[in-house]
Amino acid sequence: MNLDAWSIAILIIIFQGIFLLSVLLVSPQKRTKRGSIYLACVILMLIWLLAEFLAIRNTFEVSISIFYGTRYGSWFLLGPLTFFYFISITNAKWKFRGKELLHLVPFVIFVLIIPVLMDDIINKRQVDYGMLSVFDHRKKVISPIQYTYSFIFIIQFIHLGIYLFKNFRLIQNYSDSLKLEYATIDNTIKWARVFNVVLLFVLLFSIIFLYILLVTDIYRRPLDYIYVLPIGILFYSISYYLMNADWKLTDKKNGKYVKSSLKTENVAVYIEKLDNLISDKKIYLNNEIRLQDVAKMIDAKSHHLSQIINENFGSSFFDFINKYRVEEAKKRIVENPKYTLLQIAFDSGFNNKTSFVNAFKKFENKTPSAFRKEKHPS
Secondary structure, three states, X not given: OOOOHHHHHHHHHHHHHHHHHHHHHHOHHHHOOOOHHHHHHHHHHHHHHHHHHHHHHOOOOOOOHHHHHHXXXXXXXXXXXXXXXXXXXXXXXXXOOHHHHHHHHHHHHHHHHHHHHOOOOOOHHHHHHOXXXXXXXXXXXXXXXXXXXXXXXXXXXXXXXXXXXXXXXXXXXXXXXXXXXXXXXXXHHHHHHHHHHHHHHHHHHHHHHHHHHHHHOOOOHHHHXXXXXHHHHHHHHHHHOHHHOOOOOOOOOOOOOOOOOOOHHHHHHHHHHXXXXXXXHOHHHOOOOEHHHHHHHOXXXXXHHHHHHHHHHOOOHHHHHXXXXXXXXHHHXXXXXXXXXXXXXXXXXXXXXXXXXXXXXXXXXXXXXXXXXXXXXX
């Protein structure tokens, strides 16, 4: 085995993945978090892909043919695993049922069943020069099943891309649901997006690599790493953020008002109570305030309050509360020129500077720093 600098880097990433996997499986607190089992499966899948790549690049043989799963379509498994992970963290009521097995059908057929039942699916040329070598200009004898698997090799990446876009939709819907019920959104949602974006980059780099190899007929060893090293970034992003995430629950009733039981005559009463909470108690200064908490204060159901805010204020609960926080921050910036913006953010009800800046820009079309310079030029 030729352990050059590239191979050592891959080994480090593999060991990092093994470490993450062991922490997830050994720690009771992390193992019981929502989505942990699917996150562990994704990590295990990525370790498999990296180990396969390392074996191929260093030309040492593993006797178990399925170890070289990419040739048969093992990436068919990565999409469903990430989908199971994202749906499990964004929908607390979702459970893995028999119908979910349909997502695994391509992997089972092309990686587990056909290779066992048939011989010579992959010829020597495909092993030595890659699955797409059947499409080059050189003379060769290729069987129909070998041609089929060359197309399967491409389709598995398209398949992953479809699931990644499904994941983005899940994240966006989850984010929208959070804004209906919470006045602050943790950075965990950002790292959920990072997780998916890094996988998307892995996919894009894989496509670039295949394009260079197939269309230009140019191959250099370092080109392999344009899609391998991003997996390492994914491991580290998981280790620092996603493994410790506590995903908030959302009420699926919110935002669905067609069959609402809210009585028209009660709306004005609820709005008056809500105005009193805002003006007298300044509930927006509580950075942990939730839709459910406010609903209890005015003796209303959560989805009724969400409907009232949406239909009468044209806003989500998230924006409704943050608008008052921004007004509070503007007042404090004017009255306290020596306070730091971070201190003003916390005093106004925000739980981090990023949320403060984003909300300020949304409602004032300028940053807090720009606003302060306008009010305190010197």
